[in-house]
Amino acid sequence: MGRTVRRRLGEARGVAMTRFATLDLDQYRAAGGLELGRRVASGELSPVQLAECALHLASEAEPRINAYAALLTERALRDAAEREAEARAGQVRGPLHGVPIAIKDNMPYQGEPTWKGSRTTTDTPAGTSAPMVSRLLGAGAVVIGRTTTPEFGWKGTGSSPRTGITRNPWNPAWNPGGSSAGSGATVASGAVPIATGTDAGGSVRIPAAFCGVVGMKPTLGAIPVWPGTVNESLSHAGPITRSVEDAAAVFDLVRGPDPRDPQSYWSRPPASVPDRPRVGLVRAPFGIEPSGAVESVFADALALLAPVTDLHETKLPAPLPREVFEALWVTGRGLGFRHLVAEHADIMDPGLARLATLAEEYSLADYYDALARRREFNAAMSRVFTDFDLLLMPTMPITAFAAEAEVPPGGEAGAPLxxxxxTPYTYPFNISGQPAISVPCGLGAGKAPAGLQIVGPWAGDDAVLAFAARCERALAAGNEATVAPRW
Structure with a gap:
């Protein structure tokens, strides 16, 4: 058993003594955010006790995985003490009252700098928090730190000029995926049950698959994104969690419009899913076969899912929109950061800096052609859901590769992106804006996690979450663990 953390309310503050339940660290690592919140609300657990657990586990893992741009120890303990006093007074803010969380370091958190993985940013504290962060704080969550991201979240791995290499807690030699690298790694390590992420091409789902956790990209605009990004029409915010239940709870807490994000909206279609939803099974999305390791794990998962749904093999009705994504991403990042690159290229990620030159190769006609092809792709993907309620496929065609690498062995290191x-199974659904979630479906060769991806129609977030919860329950017998081994 892991170390036990005990907390006697009042020891440090001279108030009436109240004994809380002992909490074994391994029990904490396995618990979900909602479960911890319920136990805080009932008076069984102390928010300070939970913050101490989270900070201890994060610090213990940090030398090996480097998941945090900053651990906010003093602030977290101070905030936890305030949540504890509120709970004792019967003032529970919401379902995550006193629950430790982590936030990706591209989301402003009032009073703290936002570095975004870049040496070009400053230490100026944010004047206000991002919508997703402020809504989680409003529900009582306690932020223990800001998690690592590649520079300005521009790629799908976990290295940045500011924080170095983030590693996978299942094996520190592996990549955790990105760009929500630290968020995926810290949730998988068990330090926090919930972390925030952003996803403009797979940045929530890639680390979810590589780290064996849940990662949700909602419909574009369902969770407001602020400040805006240079690729606004691709950018989603979403949770990375230990369970689908927690992902659904976070989504409910943070969804809905914010005037600072003109794309954000409020839509709550019926959450019901047919008892046996008609699910399109896509074994090789866009005609790209997964690796043998992923195929094997995915096949085992399908056998467990057969009793809970009707699976109908199908193929996606459009080719891989790689050129469309490249046009949008290269021009957005290259032109959006061109002045920064001109001034600071020597201290920036070379791959990001290179986009400023590559962007100049696109004409205005090229860009509008990409927009036209995007519309064609989106229309084709929308038509799929006249035949199916949902789509099911692998999240990634591979499992995690070397932490230091930008591409797996034999990959296209010289490609523009x-x-x-x-990542051919993730970024197309940023082009279409449809909701997608990655759920752990087992461990492959060398105990490398793999994920299955559920994709829904536009605004079908609740249906995606409901079916993901069914899949999670069905797969529970086949999943060896929910968090990575402890150091």
Whole structure:
């Protein structure tokens, strides 16, 4: 058993003594955010006790996985003490009251700098928090730190000029995926049950698959994104969690419009899913076969899912929209950061800096052609859901590769966007804006996690989450673990 953390309320503050339940660290690592919140609300657990657990586990893992741009120890303990006093007074803010979380370091958190993985940013504290962060704080969550991201979240791996290499807690030699690298790694390590992420090409789902956790990209605009990004029409915010239940709870807490994000909206279609939803099974999305390791794990998962749904093999009705994504991403990042690159290229990620030159190769006609082809792709993907309620496929065609690498062995290192050459199952659904979630479906060769991806129609977030919860329950018998081994 892991170390036990005990907390006697009042020891440090001279108030009436109240004994909380002892909490074994391994029990904490296995618990979900909602479960911890319920136990805080009932008076069984102390928010300070939970913050101490989270900070201990994060610090213990940090030398090996480097998941945090900053651990906010003093602030977290101070905030936890406030949540504890509120709970004792019967003032529970919401279902995550006192629950430790982590936030990706591209989301402003009031009073703290937002570095975005870049040496070009400053230490100026944010004047206000991002919508997703402020809504989680409003539900009582306690932020223990800001998690690592590649520079300005531009790629699908976990290295940045500011924070170095983030590693996978299942094996520190492996890549955790990105760009929500630290969020995926810290949730998988068990330090926090919930972390925030952003996803403009797979940046929530890639680390979810590589790290064996849940990662949700909702419909574009369902969770407001602020500040805006240079690729606004691709950018989603979403949770990375230990369970689908927690992902659904976070989504409910943070969804809905914010005037700072003109794309954000409020839509709550019926959440019901047919008892046996008609699910399109896509074994090789866009005609790209998964690796043998992923195929084997996915096949085992399908056998467990057969009793809970009707699976109908199908193929996606459009080719891989790689050129469309490249046009949008290269021009957005290259032109959006061109002035920064001109001034600071020597201290920036060379791959990101290179986009400023590559962007100049696109004409205005090229860009509008990409928009036209995007519309064609989106229309084709929308038509799929006249035949199916949902789509089911692998999240990634491969499992995690070397932490230091930008591409897996044999990959296209010289491509304009090397990271999209090995993420063909994720970024197309940023082009279409449809909701998608990655759920752990087992461990492959060398105990490398793999994920299955559920994709829904536009605004079908609740249906995606409901079916993901069914899949999670069905797969529970086949999943060896929910968090990575402890150091």
């Amino acid at each position: 090397p990271w999209i050459t090995w």
